[in-house]
Amino acid sequence: QDIAGFNIGILGGENAQDRLANHECLKTYTEEALGVPVKLFAPADYNGVIQGLLGGTIDMAWLGASGYAATYLADPEAVEPVLVKINMDGSRGYYSIGFARIDSGIASLDDMEGKAFGFGDPNSTSGYLIPAIEIPQYKDGVTMAPGEYFGDVVFTGGHEQTIVAVNNGDIDAGVTWADGQGAWEDGYNSGALRKAVDAGLIDMNDLVEIWRSKEIPEGPVVLRKSLPADVKAKMIALVDGMYDADPECTYNISAGESLGFDPIDHEAYLSIIAARQSQSE
Amino acid sequence: MAHPTTHHHDSYFDLVRRKRLYGGVMLVIFVLLLASGFRLADARNAGGFWDGLPKVFDFPADVVRDTAPKLDQLPGHMLHFLPSLIETINIAATATLIGALLAIVLSLLSTRGLARWPRLIGLFRRMMDIMRAVPEIVIALVLIFVLGGGPVPAMIAIAFHTVGALGKLFSEVNENADLKPVEGLASVGSRWGQQMWLGVVPQVLPNWFSYALLRFEINVRASAILGFVGAGGIGYELKNAMSWGQGRFDEAAAIFILLFGSIVLFDQLSSHVRNGLAHKGGH
Amino acid sequence: MADAALYADADRRFARKRVIAIAIPAAILAYLVYVFLAFDISGLASRARWDNGAILLSDTWSHKVHVTRDNRAGSVSVAIEGEKKGTYPEGTAPDWVALDGETTVIELGDGHIVRFLPDNALSYEVPGFGLIRARIDGGEVVTNLDPDRLPDWISLSGTRLQITTDAGRVSLTRNRTEAFNYFPGWELFFFTLTSPYHGHTLTDILFGPRIDPERGNIAGAWHDFWNNQMWAHGQVAWAIFETILMAFLGTFGAALISLPLAFVAAKNFTPLGPLRFALRRVFDFLRGVDGLIWTILLSRAFGPGPLTGSLAILLTDTGSFGKMFSEALENVDNKQIEGVASTGARVAHRYRFGVIPQVTPVLLSQVLYFFESNTRSATIIGAITGGGIGLLLTQAMITQKDWEEVTYYIVLVVLMVMAMDSLSGWLRRKLIKGD
Amino acid sequence: MLVVEELTKRFGANTAVDAVSFTVDQPMMIGIIGRSGAGKSTFLRMMNRLTEASSGMLAFEGRDVLGLSGRARRAWQSDCAMIFQQFNLVPRMDVVSNVLHGTLGRRSTLATLFNLFPREDIHRAIDILDRLGIAEHGPKRAEALSGGQQQRVAIARALMQDPKIILADEPIASLDPMNAQTVMEALRRIHEEDGRMVIANLHTLDTARRYCDRVIGMRDGRIVFDGTPEQLTTGVARDIYGAGADFSEEATSTEIRDHAARTHTASMAAPA
Amino acid sequence: MLVVEELTKRFGANTAVDAVSFTVDQPMMIGIIGRSGAGKSTFLRMMNRLTEASSGMLAFEGRDVLGLSGRARRAWQSDCAMIFQQFNLVPRMDVVSNVLHGTLGRRSTLATLFNLFPREDIHRAIDILDRLGIAEHGPKRAEALSGGQQQRVAIARALMQDPKIILADEPIASLDPMNAQTVMEALRRIHEEDGRMVIANLHTLDTARRYCDRVIGMRDGRIVFDGTPEQLTTGVARDIYGAGADFSEEATSTEIRDHAARTHTASMAAPA
Ligand SMILES: Nc1ncnc2c1ncn2[C@@H]1O[C@H](COP(=O)(O)OP(=O)(O)OP(=O)(O)O)[C@@H](O)[C@H]1O
Numbered sequence A: 001q002d003i004a005g006f007n008i009g010i011l012g013g014e015n016a017q018d019r020l021a022n023h024e025c026l027k028t029y030t031e032e033a034l035g036v037p038v039k040l041f042a043p044a045d046y047n048g049v050i051q052g053l054l055g056g057t058i059d060m061a062w063l064g065a066s067g068y069a070a071t072y073l074a075d076p077e078a079v080e081p082v083l084v085k086i087n088m089d090g091s092r093g094y095y096s097i098g099f100a101r102i103d104s105g106i107a108s109l110d111d112m113e114g115k116a117f118g119f120g121d122p123n124s125t126s127g128y129l130i131p132a133i134e135i136p137q138y139k140d141g142v143t144m145a146p147g148e149y150f151g152d153v154v155f156t157g158g159h160e161q162t163i164v165a166v167n168n169g170d171i172d173a174g175v176t177w178a179d180g181q182g183a184w185e186d187g188y189n190s191g192a193l194r195k196a197v198d199a200g201l202i203d204m205n206d207l208v209e210i211w212r213s214k215e216i217p218e219g220p221v222v223l224r225k226s227l228p229a230d231v232k233a234k235m236i237a238l239v240d241g242m243y244d245a246d247p248e249c250t251y252n253i254s255a256g257e258s259l260g261f262d263p264i265d266h267e268a269y270l271s272i273i274a275a276r277q278s279q280s281e
Numbered sequence B: 001m002a003h004p005t006t007h008h009h010d011s012y013f014d015l016v017r018r019k020r021l022y023g024g025v026m027l028v029i030f031v032l033l034l035a036s037g038f039r040l041a042d043a044r045n046a047g048g049f050w051d052g053l054p055k056v057f058d059f060p061a062d063v064v065r066d067t068a069p070k071l072d073q074l075p076g077h078m079l080h081f082l083p084s085l086i087e088t089i090n091i092a093a094t095a096t097l098i099g100a101l102l103a104i105v106l107s108l109l110s111t112r113g114l115a116r117w118p119r120l121i122g123l124f125r126r127m128m129d130i131m132r133a134v135p136e137i138v139i140a141l142v143l144i145f146v147l148g149g150g151p152v153p154a155m156i157a158i159a160f161h162t163v164g165a166l167g168k169l170f171s172e173v174n175e176n177a178d179l180k181p182v183e184g185l186a187s188v189g190s191r192w193g194q195q196m197w198l199g200v201v202p203q204v205l206p207n208w209f210s211y212a213l214l215r216f217e218i219n220v221r222a223s224a225i226l227g228f229v230g231a232g233g234i235g236y237e238l239k240n241a242m243s244w245g246q247g248r249f250d251e252a253a254a255i256f257i258l259l260f261g262s263i264v265l266f267d268q269l270s271s272h273v274r275n276g277l278a279h280k281g282g283h
Numbered sequence C: 001m002a003d004a005a006l007y008a009d010a011d012r013r014f015a016r017k018r019v020i021a022i023a024i025p026a027a028i029l030a031y032l033v034y035v036f037l038a039f040d041i042s043g044l045a046s047r048a049r050w051d052n053g054a055i056l057l058s059d060t061w062s063h064k065v066h067v068t069r070d071n072r073a074g075s076v077s078v079a080i081e082g083e084k085k086g087t088y089p090e091g092t093a094p095d096w097v098a099l100d101g102e103t104t105v106i107e108l109g110d111g112h113i114v115r116f117l118p119d120n121a122l123s124y125e126v127p128g129f130g131l132i133r134a135r136i137d138g139g140e141v142v143t144n145l146d147p148d149r150l151p152d153w154i155s156l157s158g159t160r161l162q163i164t165t166d167a168g169r170v171s172l173t174r175n176r177t178e179a180f181n182y183f184p185g186w187e188l189f190f191f192t193l194t195s196p197y198h199g200h201t202l203t204d205i206l207f208g209p210r211i212d213p214e215r216g217n218i219a220g221a222w223h224d225f226w227n228n229q230m231w232a233h234g235q236v237a238w239a240i241f242e243t244i245l246m247a248f249l250g251t252f253g254a255a256l257i258s259l260p261l262a263f264v265a266a267k268n269f270t271p272l273g274p275l276r277f278a279l280r281r282v283f284d285f286l287r288g289v290d291g292l293i294w295t296i297l298l299s300r301a302f303g304p305g306p307l308t309g310s311l312a313i314l315l316t317d318t319g320s321f322g323k324m325f326s327e328a329l330e331n332v333d334n335k336q337i338e339g340v341a342s343t344g345a346r347v348a349h350r351y352r353f354g355v356i357p358q359v360t361p362v363l364l365s366q367v368l369y370f371f372e373s374n375t376r377s378a379t380i381i382g383a384i385t386g387g388g389i390g391l392l393l394t395q396a397m398i399t400q401k402d403w404e405e406v407t408y409y410i411v412l413v414v415l416m417v418m419a420m421d422s423l424s425g426w427l428r429r430k431l432i433k434g435d
Numbered sequence D, E: 001m002l003v004v005e006e007l008t009k010r011f012g013a014n015t016a017v018d019a020v021s022f023t024v025d026q027p028m029m030i031g032i033i034g035r036s037g038a039g040k041s042t043f044l045r046m047m048n049r050l051t052e053a054s055s056g057m058l059a060f061e062g063r064d065v066l067g068l069s070g071r072a073r074r075a076w077q078s079d080c081a082m083i084f085q086q087f088n089l090v091p092r093m094d095v096v097s098n099v100l101h102g103t104l105g106r107r108s109t110l111a112t113l114f115n116l117f118p119r120e121d122i123h124r125a126i127d128i129l130d131r132l133g134i135a136e137h138g139p140k141r142a143e144a145l146s147g148g149q150q151q152r153v154a155i156a157r158a159l160m161q162d163p164k165i166i167l168a169d170e171p172i173a174s175l176d177p178m179n180a181q182t183v184m185e186a187l188r189r190i191h192e193e194d195g196r197m198v199i200a201n202l203h204t205l206d207t208a209r210r211y212c213d214r215v216i217g218m219r220d221g222r223i224v225f226d227g228t229p230e231q232l233t234t235g236v237a238r239d240i241y242g243a244g245a246d247f248s249e250e251a252t253s254t255e256i257r258d259h260a261a262r263t264h265t266a267s268m269a270a271p272a
């Protein structure tokens, strides 16, 4: 069967206008490859793209791992993961980093008893799902229910807001994402901390890392399952081969340096899905 | 018999022709705008209108499916979220109160015939226009950046917008106020504040009050919405529950019922009070 | 002397008035105090980050240029706002940066001079303070500063040095040496560095010789301005249009739908009580659920985009209009209807000539008022569904760095809303008073 | 040609029109007088079928008016034009359109829904306006006219119906004396020139005396007087108005007599 | 004690008051007459400083009235009470409060906000109302009173100011003759008993003749007559009113003469 158009949903920490601009090259390539008009959508939060995928109005997106799990749990037949970004060192993961202000005297989760802790967006893997599961494993007695171990647990709304909130002292510690490469004082090579440093919002001397998750798999590029097989094949080939064909465009769509994309499948996300399901209970 | 009045006939037919032409052109333009606007929006949307129409109830169905087995937990959830609801209502009430008080001052300052400094009327009007034009969400986000999350940024943001919105309505009310009492008070050597308080306020208070109530209703909704961007209250809880999706829709449903219930409650309450005012202050 | 009873009565009345005059402000004050306590306003003052506010404020009217040295590779780059799109071509730099092989000399102005020295060293001459020297030694930051007597504008740890002065900001870590220089204005607002028109004045472009041999000046300049990568004016214009489109479709669509429904919900036109009651509750429901929530519900069926936003506005407004229209219909003056009815006119004609002419001005003015206020709502709705200026605006705010863009968008939104305000006012006057 | 028998209207416990009977043999100008609440309006409204009668019979040229329904009822309304105290025009529409509404009983087609009336009707409407001396106001909105002019528009609308009867419910109560005279004279002329029957509710005796061929007095829903203007003595008027011996006819007068006194007191009363 | 010199007020090109000069040596009751637009109101408003003069001088007991500002200006307004044609009371407030407003020139805004009027002021207000014969209406809202009563409340407010001068701008123009008489008599009594100066704009000759000690006639902003009531002949009046030979004094009269004619025309004009 044929398709009349192709819609790409894009997420990420950059502002919408930059995101759209960065994906303009992908749009051009896709139009060439599929011969149909392509539209880009940059909704404000994960939920917008997830709803689009579930409703069948968005054909392709690059989701976070938790976002994929949410989509899968809502409708296993909606999308399939096809590709994942490869980092400069060849890894396919990143970390959730817990951090606090250095002058608060907090050095680890042990010092967080009775203090306020902040997550980002509930649909974020590193900003919520993984720390929500792994932090309680830190030691006995740690739970994520407000008022039990932590004095309060809040959602700040996103990585950027978490950083500002911790820096301001609104909350005592929070979690955000980083690639874990490079040095703490630079805010690592990439991630939300690095962006805040570059923007002049924070001084890494003021902050300290208090916790780090296990490696989190990068979120997959997903395609709607009901797309025609040839469309899927063309798109996979296009994105997979992008790094060789147009490194500049790869840089743009992966929001930084990377080694391009590699194929991946559903199995890689089983643990995340299980984690998400356990959080839903 | 038509002879002496031919020109009446002609002039009327001219009028009719002109009116039909204008009316027709306006109608055509409007229909064209609407139709092409719809097609454009449809084309720019991810999903088309006609394809989406049958799926309109998918999302509510998901929510219901998720909530139905956990119906017994709803009252518990509601109780749990009640403090957030109260926070939302407090935000709206405070913002309406502060906004209305400032709007009163600004509206008096910008009403011809009442203004303390007639030359500055334009300035105060522009001020209100701008306050009205800036969306609450913008101010809230800026303030969250400076003050941190919580109810205060939302309160200030809503109050700011309220000043502009109510200020305009209030000054329309003021314009219809009878100036005779004001002049009478001016002639005894009273100050501006006394003239306003005794001469204007008693005349316009019922109308001010009814507009302020209407605004309060709107502000309850606005403060719930600002919760979506981290300004606390019930909106924040709703957003978290909604965007998690499957698994927490029961919480979303509970919050939704709370929020909707209180909006309807205030709506009914305020239209009740306003009707009462309208009838009492008939003249 | 008047009757003592009159005195006593007046005294009593005035005493009561006085109590009311004091009780009402006191009640309001008490509530405000309660709220201030509940919202912890006093604590807020201490938590407020005015320096964040200062960054925001300065960023709204100024921009910064990053001079960055990669301490591992040794390469130096100059980039406006540190963005790839604003990077100066390799080997070029603005005139306050001297790229001199090993050493880079940066004049921040007011006598502040920063030098990126060989071996990952750094010197910063701060007038009135002295020369600050720092370098990376064995992965550690080593400086000539006395760690116990640091001024509060210097932040120093074993791994990082940061100096913030009025002239700019300098930081040094193992990986990078960086200097920020601040300038007023929105850099690259018209043309990015890649455009041949960058740095030319308007008169140059309009009347000067051809700058780009390929294209005419005006067409070329317009093209580069419209497609400016940094500011994306074309996209922003489209976003504004999309926002207005959402408001337009939503408002007028709702008006068309609610008009017939309002007749059904009006007491004097529909004798069927239960039907009227049911319809009124539907209106309440549509109105009670905010547009934003409708947006979320609808995004499953229609996906992101302006249509979803329009439909959300349409749903809420159908509720509002339904209620307002039916109230207007209940208030119609019966005289006109009776006048038409007395000639033996059919029901349809009674409505057409007895009802429609009277309610049109009321309805029209309500619709236009909503149209204006919906352009503002559409800004917020767009922020969630992915469309219009609202999305650009909130996203630029949430990422918290592009405050100059935020300012740009806010100015545009305010202008847009004010323009809609005057347009609707103009239409109201034209259609209602004139005719 | 008009027979009214035991016509009654009850609003709940209150009987507004109580077994009214009378007969009219030929077109004439009839005035109904009576004080406020006597049932005058209710009676006219029942004739035009704007209000349903509770019981009784009303026949015009053999037509059983009260039994008509649907098309026949509308045809009757078209034959029986009504003029109201408050004019009951459509104030936002132009004068000619208002007059054209008089044709709606006969020409209620789809085209008229869009305010598209036949050309010859428009010409006739303007001619009628001309006859009433207000043709030059044709293109104006009705609300832009003075009360007297608006009432003449209402009369034009009535004439446009080409009715057999014109009912006028206190046509001059909202008008100043000058305009009142013009309007009453117009009605009288229509009666005389076209031979149409006119029934007018009036609240002043002298108007009824001056313009009518026959006067019916009502009180508490019942007819208490039916005769010629000449028979209408002050004593009879006292009965109709239920007034005591201190009743002064002048208290109800609208005649223009004492010009100087009026203008200055009128100008004083207006701003009060 | 009152000196007016070359007092002028221009509204754009229009000169409303044109170089008016006169002097008053002792408290008296002065009537200013002239037809509509002659500048009477503008003159009084300038005296009270409700309208700023364009040029000229006005001094009262040596005080340069036009140069005052701020507190001194308010003190002058407090000394110079004003009574308006439309009473200019606060209609929704009770009568006693309205009278108390006369003391506002001396009260702070905050005290006003909380309704803190001293007890003795309240009692004095009631005494004044009593003097004017309306003490029993004290608790009623001002709007619930008849026009004549409202004007007396306005006079009470003026007396509450304990003023040196009372300015009255057509105080009886909105009143019926009965009430007009009461109000004029009250003003006259105040003048005679308290010795306050009263300046009243009047639009009728006979009132001015009957109550005033001195009459000033204005026409087109200028003083065209200044003398005793006795000097005010019909010829002079013709000058003032700019009327031709057909001028009848009675056309401007408010005296109570023909009661029956008045009441019925007044009742008719009201609904127009
Ligand atoms: N729709 C109605 N419902 C109830 N009672 C009514 C209604 N219309 C009229 N009445 C009552 O019927 C009685 C006669 O009223 P009607 O209007 O016919 O009197 P009228 O002679 O025309 O008086 P007016 O001079 O005030 O117009 C009055 O008591 C009135 O209150």
Ligand SMILES: Nc1ncnc2c1ncn2[C@@H]1O[C@H](COP(=O)(O)OP(=O)(O)OP(=O)(O)O)[C@@H](O)[C@H]1O
Binding pocket: E011, E014, E015, E016, E017, E034, E035, E036, E037, E038, E039, E040, E041, E042, E043, E203
């Ligand atoms: N605020 C104003 N702006 C412009 N012109 C004014 C203003 N007030 C009064 N005038 C003009 O000044 C002239 C004198 O007016 P004024 O009201 O003093 O006359 P008057 O003698 O009191 O007349 P009336 O008997 O109608 O009250 C008139 O031509 C009037 O139009």
Ligand SMILES: [Mg+2]
Binding pocket: D040, D041, D042, D169, D170
């Ligand atoms: Mg009647």
Ligand SMILES: [Mg+2]
Binding pocket: E040, E041, E042, E169, E170
């Ligand atoms: Mg005057």
